[in-house]
Amino acid sequence: MTAGFIFMFKDANFSINCGGPARRSAEGILYEAENSTSLGPASYYMVSTEKWAVSNVGIFSEKSDPVYTRNTLAQIRSTSTPELFQTSRMSPASLRYYGLGLQNGDYNVSLLFAETIFSDRSTRTWESFGRRVFDIYIQGTRQLKDFDISKEAGGVETAVQKNFNATVTQNYLEIHLFWAGKGTCCIPVQGDYGPLISALSVASSNKPK
Numbered sequence: 001m002t003a004g005f006i007f008m009f010k011d012a013n014f015s016i017n018c019g020g021p022a023r024r025s026a027e028g029i030l031y032e033a034e035n036s037t038s039l040g041p042a043s044y045y046m047v048s049t050e051k052w053a054v055s056n057v058g059i060f061s062e063k064s065d066p067v068y069t070r071n072t073l074a075q076i077r078s079t080s081t082p083e084l085f086q087t088s089r090m091s092p093a094s095l096r097y098y099g100l101g102l103q104n105g106d107y108n109v110s111l112l113f114a115e116t117i118f119s120d121r122s123t124r125t126w127e128s129f130g131r132r133v134f135d136i137y138i139q140g141t142r143q144l145k146d147f148d149i150s151k152e153a154g155g156v157e158t159a160v161q162k163n164f165n166a167t168v169t170q171n172y173l174e175i176h177l178f179w180a181g182k183g184t185c186c187i188p189v190q191g192d193y194g195p196l197i198s199a200l201s202v203a204s205s206n207k208p209k
Helices: 149-153
Strands: 013-018 030-034 042-046 052-057 069-071 087-090 094-100 105-113 133-138 141-148 160-168 172-178 199-204
Touching: 013 052, 013 087, 013 094, 105 149, 105 172, 133 160, 141 149, 141 160, 149 160, 160 172, 172 199
Parallel strands: 013 030
Antiparallel strands: 013 199, 042 052, 052 094, 069 087, 094 172, 105 160, 105 199, 133 141, 133 172
């Protein structure tokens, strides 16, 4: 390290609109854009401010032209900011988000989901039999096993928010969504499986000194 140079870890929050443009929530939180088209089978993207990054591992082998984002025009229920759920980031196996240069301490982590690919189970159509199941890890510890978005939300096209507590000790935070091979893989079409997330928000819970 160059003499006299001091790196300051000053960030205490970040919010991301996964797979989409920048959006502001009804509560005034700015969710930064995360719509890079370069995020493919085994890739990593860091925002220009170096405040956060995202990585994807996995190939939708059944699809000839796989996409890793999802767009919907559906009016998502149970949220005051449906615009946050118009886009989602998907992965066939492993999706990670990293908070970088964070102050050490305790944080609140909020993950926002809505199932926008499958049909409602009450319709009993082919598309309604799809099941998306994955695990959620924060800082390497599994917080939820076999998480099913539509089951947790009470239906498809319905928002659900999961909140977690996390501790940062080395100035970074890792959020990991991992598909363990459960659920369906081919409904409504081949390759519809794996983690899917619409937005996330991380904020320090430390009391001001």
